[in-house]
């Protein structure tokens with residue numbers, strides 16, 4: 569029996585979450601993990617109960633969709649909402665985070681970022697991660713291809 573690794577398991581979870589994204593511009597998923605347990609998850613989407621980009625189109629200002637909350641922020645805010653500590657946690661994201669999410673991840677006390685796909689990786693983000701002592705680890709995964717191997721489908 570082939571056992572999947574923790575990295576494969578948590579990153580697969582983020583890729584599954586990305587499939588729940590409601591913004592047509594980018595499907596992103598994020599999973600927050602502490603002591604090898606999933607404590608929160610998020611995807612790129614609107615506020616709860618709000619209009620979805622997939623129904624109403626994106627609300628674009630300065631080439632950014634302002635309707636959505638990024639997956640990483642949604643996962644962090646889920647922890648805030650339910651009072652779950654993120655200190656020394658880890659986050660698995662399908663795409664390298666934007667600068668705003670990078671700062672939020674650092675400030676939430678997360679110590680390791682695992683990302684699957686490069687996405688406009690900003691050099692300032694790497695500088696901030698260095699200053700904050702956050703490890704950034706590339707975990708390549710394409711769920712649609714890897715799932716066939718993992719689940720034998």
Ligand SMILES: [Zn+2]
Pocket residue numbers: 590591592593621625626627633634635636
């Ligand atoms: Zn959108």
Ligand SMILES: [Zn+2]
Pocket residue numbers: 638639640665666667668669670
């Ligand atoms: Zn972001």
